[in-house]
Amino acid sequence: MDFSLNEDQELFRKFVRKYLNDQEQTKVARDYIAGNVEAVKQAITGVNELGCMMVNIPDDYDGMGLGKLDLVPIMEEFGRTLMPGVFLETSAFAVPIINQFATTEQKQQYLSEVASGEKAFTIAWLEPSRSYTEKGIQLEAILEQEQFTLNGMKTQVADVAFAQYLIVPVRVNGEVSIIVVDKETPGLTITAQKGFDETRQLSSIYFDNVTVPISALIGPLGDGWGILQEGLLSYNAAVSSVCVGAMEKIIEVASEYACIREQFGQAIGRYQAIKHRLADMKLSLETARSLSYYANWALETTSEDRVEAICSARIFATQAFVEIAAHNIQIHGGIGFTEEIDCHLFVKRSRFYENYLGTQAQYYDQAISALGWDAATKAKEHENLLIS
Template identity: 55%
Template structure:
């Protein structure tokens, strides 16, 4: 079975790569680590003009009406460039959830703005001292008529200051584990949130602690049915993780290309180090990890697009392998580069940090192993 991308998808990839090349590839990520986000905003506007923000949005809301696989080339190119910001979370998590569970009012309000590159989403899930399990969702949402009052603290929220809206997991009814959890959309320009920046191993991704103190939102801001937020989020995480795997593949591809190029120009004992068997074996292992991750990622996105019976095991298996392989390949690249691989002037350290960031992003490795085992009937 052939899971390669079609001619139109590859053509669109070329447009995106040329644009990101013109913008300096990892230059934007490096500027992001220094607090300069203006160049990123310019880049995001350019991606929106190319149509990247509207790929999987219905035509009636200004989108192209395409599917999950059409996101893959964009995600791969964003992974190559270590694109900061919330493109992944907006296009691969918020959009599919709005398309499937959003009311007509929510779709009109958000999807058109997303398609135009004017609106981004982040996810507020983790809480202080907690983990990704439902029992640790403690932020209270008190329902009084048509108003929900939010009180609590979310931590490690990606790009909270840059996001236009937050998808917030809220406990609207007392219950055990996933019972009583709702997914609420909170628009930053309509409420007062206390946002405190946090340190992150990957400085190209900004994290923040967000405090909700008597924050009131309309009951119409609930995404999906009330008290059914956990199930809604889990469905969204399938499309998100499939797209995340493609992003990781893009990063791995760039790492392998860079390592091979360096091995061919760096000389030791009068010849390129790429001729040494130890380096050859290392590069082959990196290439094998890349192509395995690519195959798993393409199948995962295909399974998501056609709603295949094995989509859960396909996506969780791809997520597990890709995140672990990304760490291996990024670490191997530093070994190939030697001492210079540890310096700031090389991009090696940026990919290692991004790989570590994704390792337990929106779900721990252990949780995904358990999810894959359950899906496989083990």
């Protein structure tokens, strides 16, 4: 069975890569760190003009009508350049759940706006001192007279500057539901937070008697947790692709540096310690790529093993990204710790994905459950995770 990308997908990758190379690759991320949001928005506009945001949106809503696999090369290219923005949250989370659970009217509004590049989504899930679990969702939404009233706080919401809509998990009569909230709704206050990865800027969002119509509800009341799980499958398959792209770029840079940096009269790449480390990095990359391609195929075909495939790809890719980014700094030596080159940017992004929208332990649990392993095996996996 061939899980490689087809000719059209690789051709689209070339167009995206050329555009991002013209934007000087990680310069867009550095512009964001410097506070030049308008420059980043211009770069995002160019990406939208290529059609990246409409790939998996149906034809009926002004999209290309392509599948989830067609997102893979795009996400890999975004990973290579650490592209800021909410492409993942929009194309790999919001679009799939809206397409699957929303009403026709909601699809016409939201999907058409995304396809045109006018609007985008981010996810307001995490609450202070809570976790990405069902019990961690406690923000209350009171339903009266065909509208919801929200009071509470969400934290660590990524890149609100590039999104118009928030996907907000809430409690309605004790059950989890999903509501879409426009960030300009009266009573909503956005406060910037200090984050580890400056290329993904975080915010706290306060809801003070924020009212939204019942038409903002995605799916039936009380079905929110199941909807979130479906969204996470799409999101994590895409995250594995982003990590693959980032790791590929890191290895290219590290290999190039190992060939030009000389020590004791010869390139450091001639020493076995560097050779072995680069070989291990490449092995991890190709393993992650295989897992990622299979995960996205399983998602596309609704394969029976899609949950364990996607969780496995997410776990391995994010862990490998962390390790490879750290190895890259070691290969570069002292200069790897400086601001001038990109090593630290990849380290920070790897740590961002490690526990964003769920911890590694949570995804281990989910994979173990999907595989049907017994309690003893599960306990052993937890023990090994803690040791590592």
